[in-house]
Amino acid sequence: MIYKGLYHLFYQHNPKVPKWNNNIEWGHSISKDLVNWFPLQPALTPNEPYDIKGCWSGSITILPNAIPFMLYTGTDHKNHQTQNLAIPKNLSDPLLREWVKLHKNPLMKPTLDNKINVTSFRDPTTAWLGHDGFWRVIVGSQENKKGIAILYKSKDFLHWIKAKHPLSSAKKSGMWECPDFFPVSIKGKIGIDTSIGGDQVRHVLKVSLFDTSHDYYLIGTYDTTKDVFVPDDEGFDKDELYLVQRYDYGKFYASKTFYDDAKKRRVLWGWINESSLPQDDLQKGWSGIQAIPRTVWLHESGKQLIQWPIPEIEKLRSNHVKLHSKELKPGTLLEVSGITAAQADVEVSFEVNKLENAPELNPNYWKLDPQIVCSQKAKGGGFGMLVLASKGMQEYTSVFFMIFRANKKYVVLMCSDQSRSSLNHHNDLASYGAFVNVDPVHEELSLRILIDNSVVESFGGKGKACITSRVYPTLAINDKAHLHAFNNGTLNVNITRLSAWSMKKAKVN
Structure with missing residues (x-):
């Protein structure tokens, strides 16, 4: 959230060991720019009967009286999950360092009457205010294999009643973790507050599917009369889940957006999980990080979301290197030097000639899993960038079209x-792979890559497709890492422009 000019990030944290267990608390850091962060004491620790086995995910809603209310999931000694409320202890403290749990907790819990799965009831969203004066929030759940966004309503944010019908559900999708529900404007990139509705907005429902460890989203209409979300597409009942749109087609999970009213934008945070073994995580001393925050808006087609790294990250740029109008014939490998390749920001645009010579793909390509296609084609053609490459090419991560x-x-x-x-x-x-909705006949193919030692965040088609990779090279580290443009395909490719920057370290913790 942003509160009195400061950004606050609350995050799941195990203070004792870098792995999942019942010690999970809410870490708390603050920032003026979403890039440089200062840690504070934990906001929530498991110390009550209803959360003794962990203070799990939730959301903050800033009420009209400017008081932030924190809803979160607690787990008791029976592993039953409930929703609870905490508020700042001292509103005069600009850092909001201490939070107090409400003595009436839990506010929402499974009972025999409401037929909620006691171990699958978690992650309340930011609340929104309806025209009838009632606050609404959804909580993720499942019944057998049916994923559910349970809807609750409240007049005072303290007494919550379960609605007769969920906001949305899908029979085959499994547990819906970390749901998110928010409006997006049908015109322009401007973000809007979570409670805004009307003809000028569409709504987005995003869920993190426990069974796949991916984040999926649907664009649709929020029917305020029936209190249901009606997606434009079929939704999560498809057998081929890869046909449902995702924020990110790599390692990116349990994401959450918030409305930044200072800059009128919606900002997306996502968790990048590990690619290493648990015993390696113990040796490293960490497990999981936050991705670079992204701004999110609705594409002018109304059919997908666009994501782009927040502009504040560009403050870390230095040592600018540029290339223009460089031809990459098939078999070309071109090193981009003059920057710290292990920690860099790269923007490149490609133009392809003689497209009629492109190889054929199954005409029902849209039914193909792009990750499988990439796995089959990765060692063949393609053009793009080799990042975190060792001198002898024993190691590299390839991001390509x-x-x-x-x-x-x-x-x-x-x-x-x-x-x-x-x-x-x-x-x-x-x-990893994703189809990108661009027309290479009339559009250049753009690619932006944020490289940060073990993380490669890639944005294709000006943010139409995003893929995050977590890699741990053994040779291509620090000043031993290299950056290359390449063309392994059969078509001639031109780099119309390439800009690369070294990235300075952010001040974190």
Whole structure:
């Protein structure tokens, strides 16, 4: 949230060991710019009967009286989950360092009457205020394999009543973790407050599916009369979940947005989980990090969201290197030097000639899992960037495009291939992929990559497709890392422009 000019990030944290257990608390850090962070004491620790086995995910809603109310999930000694409330102890403290749990907790809990799964009832969203004066919040749940966004309503934020119908549900999708529900404007990039409705907005429902460890979203209409969300597409009942849109097609989970009223934007935070073994995490001393915050808005087509790193991250740029109008013939490998390749920001645009020579793809390509296609094609053609590459090419992570012909049109596939990312073969060395809705005949193919030692966040098509990879090279580290542009395909490719910057370290903790 942003409160009196300061950004507050609350996050799941185990203070004792870098792994999941019942010690989970709410860490708390503050920032003036979403880049440099200062840690404070934990906001919530498990010390009450209803949260003795962990203070789990939740959200903050700032009420009209400017008081932030914190809803969170607690787990008791029976592993039953409930929703609880905490408020700042001292509103005159600009840092909001201490939080007090309400003596009436829990405010929402499973009972015999409401038929809620006692161990699958968690992660309340930011609340929104309806025209009838009632606050609404959804909580993730499941019944057998049916994923559910349970809707609760309250007049005073203290007494909550379960609605007769969920906001949304899907029969085959499993547990819905960390749901998020928010409006987006149909015009422009401006973000809007969570309680805004009307004809000029669409709504987004995002859920984190426990069974797949991915975040999926649907765009649709919020029917305020029936209190239900009606998606434009089929939703999560599909057998092929890869047909449902995702924020990110790599390692990115349990995400949450908030409305930044200072800069009129909606900002997305996501968790990047590990690619290493648990015993390696113990040796490293950490497990999991936050991705770079992204601004989110509705594409002008109304059919997908666009994501882009917040502009504040550009304050860390230095040592600018530029290339213009560089031809990459098939088989070309071009090093980009003059920057710290282990910690960099790269923006590049490609133009492709003789598209009629592109290879053919199954005409029903849209039914193909792009990750599988990337896994099959990664060692073949494609053009893009090799990041975190060692001198002898024993290690590299490849982020690239492939263009195919299908159904008398051209299809663009974006891949992030980790198969050669590390000589430590115990790491996750998967390939990730996403189809990018761009027309290579009339558009350049743009790619932005944020490289941060073990993290590669890639944005294709000006934010239409995002892939985050977590890699741990053993050779391509620090000043031993290299950056290359390449073309392994059969088509001639031109780099119309390339800009790369070294990235300074943010001040964190």
